[in-house]
């Protein structure tokens with residue numbers, strides 16, 4: 089089992105349709121990639137509480153843990169670098185307050201859900217993110233290749 093992490097995808101209706109808030113990572117793990125907002129679950133936190141804290145820290149988003157919609161999970165495995173393994177619990181939310189802004193960690197931006205910036209994301213994101221953003225709750229398994237970038241195996245565990 090990897091380290092527990094939580095992500096939350098904010099969703100809104102823009103003039104051109106549904107949009108999701110993602111962020112370009114400015115430091116640390118996944119530097120330069122566009123990723124879901126979130127991070128490690130601290131001891132004593134529920135996944136929803138961790139998502140609330142991380143989105144506040146990373147982008148100034150104010151969320152209510154009780155209003156997050158469970159969206160499934162991804163088991164990320166890095167066999168060449170097991171220390172990077174993560175067990176990710178996902179949420180979506182259409183309800184938030186706060187002033188969304190850039191921090192030292194993340195530059196957040198809205199993207200149309202039907203035109204995700206997959207070329208700037210982890211390669212596996214194209215497999216599971218469109219499914220999650222379509223509202224389908226799923227549990228996914230991602231195994232990375234030796235290069236820790238290419239997807240070696242992708243499995244839908246349940247949907």
Ligand SMILES: Nc1[nH]c(=O)nc2c1ncn2[C@H]1C[C@H](O)[C@@H](COP(=O)(O)OP(=O)(O)OP(=O)(O)O)O1
Pocket residue numbers: 093094095116117118123124125126127128129142164174176193209210212213230
């Ligand atoms: N293969 C993969 N594809 C993907 O899209 N996201 C992945 C991924 N492997 C890990 N992640 C995400 C899940 C998790 O939210 C994030 C972990 O990022 P971080 O290490 O930055 O977390 P933290 O924000 O807790 O870090 P600190 O700021 O160092 O505490 O990376």
